[in-house]
Amino acid sequence: xxxxxxxxxxxxxxxxxxxxxxxxxxxxxxxxxxxxxxxxxxxxxxxxxxxxxxxxxxxxxxxxxxxxxxxxxxxxxxxxxxxxxxxxxxxxxxxxxxxxxxxxxxxxxxxxxxxxxxxxxxxxxxxxxxxxxxxxxxxxxxxxxxxxxxxxxxxxxxxxxxxxxxxxxxxxxxxxxxxxxxxxxxxxxxxxxxxxxxxxxxxxxxxxxxxxxxxxxxxxxxxxxxxxx
Amino acid sequence: xxxxxxxxxxxxxxxxxxxxxxxxxxxxxxxxxxxxxxxxxxxxxxxxxxxxxxxxxxxxxxxxxxxxxxxxxxxxxxxx
Numbered sequence: 056x057x058x059x060x061x062x063x064x065x066x067x068x069x070x071x072x073x074x075x076x077x078x079x080x081x082x083x084x085x086x087x088x089x090x091x092x093x094x095x096x097x098x099x100x101x102x103x104x105x106x107x108x109x110x111x112x113x114x115x116x117x118x119x120x121x122x123x124x125x126x127x128x129x130x131x132x133x134x135x136x137x138x139x140x141x142x143x144x145x146x147x148x149x150x151x152x153x154x155x156x157x158x159x160x161x162x163x164x165x166x167x168x169x170x171x172x173x174x175x176x177x178x179x180x181x182x183x184x185x186x187x188x189x190x191x192x193x194x195x196x197x198x199x200x201x202x203x204x205x206x207x208x209x210x211x212x213x214x215x216x217x218x219x220x221x222x223x224x225x226x227x228x229x230x231x232x233x234x235x236x237x238x239x240x241x242x243x244x245x246x247x248x249x250x251x252x253x254x255x256x257x258x259x260x261x262x263x264x265x266x267x268x269x270x271x272x273x274x275x276x277x278x279x280x281x282x283x284x
Numbered sequence: 285x286x287x288x289x290x291x292x293x294x295x296x297x298x299x300x301x302x303x304x305x306x307x308x309x310x311x312x313x314x315x316x317x318x319x320x321x322x323x324x325x326x327x328x329x330x331x332x333x334x335x336x337x338x339x340x341x342x343x344x345x346x347x348x349x350x351x352x353x354x355x356x357x358x359x360x361x362x363x364x
Contacts, residue, residue, distance in 0.1 A: 112324075113352055120349075149352065156354040158293075159300045203297060203355055228298070 102143030161228025180273030
């Protein structure tokens with residue numbers, strides 16, 4: 056299974072994502088610059104955190120027009136796995152690949168600490184190795200992670216099981232304590248917390264590991280190699 | 285032709301910056317401030333386009349980039 060980590064000017068969690076794939080899965084992973092126009096070799100696209108284009112205008116507003124984003128839309132359409140973390144989540148909402156938008160934190164403060172998340176849907180390719188309702192510790196680091204969608208969209212998210220994670224204690228004012236959502240098909244996930252920073256004991260928590268193992272297990276099942284290894 | 289674009293957070297959506305600034309005004313004794321919304325103001329110099337054309341172009345710019353209509357409203361004025 057081949058992973059791509061997108062790199063925009065201002066991305067700063069790209070190395071964390073790369074290292075997480077490398078250390079947890081040992082699968083091939085490449086950095087892919089935002090000007091790339093072909094993602095066809097990759098099975099999973101990671102859109103990392105950071106401050107792409109300096110968050111000018113709005114977080115993710117400029118990045119969504121980067122050439123590579125057409126390819127991300129294509130990959131999503133083809134059913135490939137797309138995971139947007141933090142700024143990556145903001146980019147995916149701006150691009151319309153995920154519903155809603157991220158607003159300034161209610162507290163007006165940059166929130167940088169561990170949070171407890173509840174796995175609300177463990178039937179997605181990103182969460183299948185977690186137990187339903189499992190509580191996991193994953194760090195957040197954002198100033199604009201306050202998730203918003205209108206009532207109608209929220210009802211749809213609930214009805215379709217698109218809410219992947221909720222915060223146990225809401226750190227930013229997100230509607231319905233939402234920490235991460237998927238698209239309707241379930242192959243695109245966006246989340247503000249950083250699973251890639253939670254894959255090694257020395258980082259304080261390893262609860263992010265199962266997200267990466269989930270992805271590869273989902274891929275193997277799709278490719279009929281579930282029993283290998 | 286000049287376009288002035290105003291982008292504000294929708295009335296139905298909480299504006300944490302506005303709330304914080306309102307609180308600061310209250311602490312300075314400006315207690316009459318009942319509500320405050322923070323927005324963005326943009327000035328665009330447009331080249332050779334007529335008003336009718338500019339109208340449609342600027343609307344499209346707002347929809348596609350200048351505002352995120354999930355959480356923001358926009359309005360604009362054309363001059364010249």
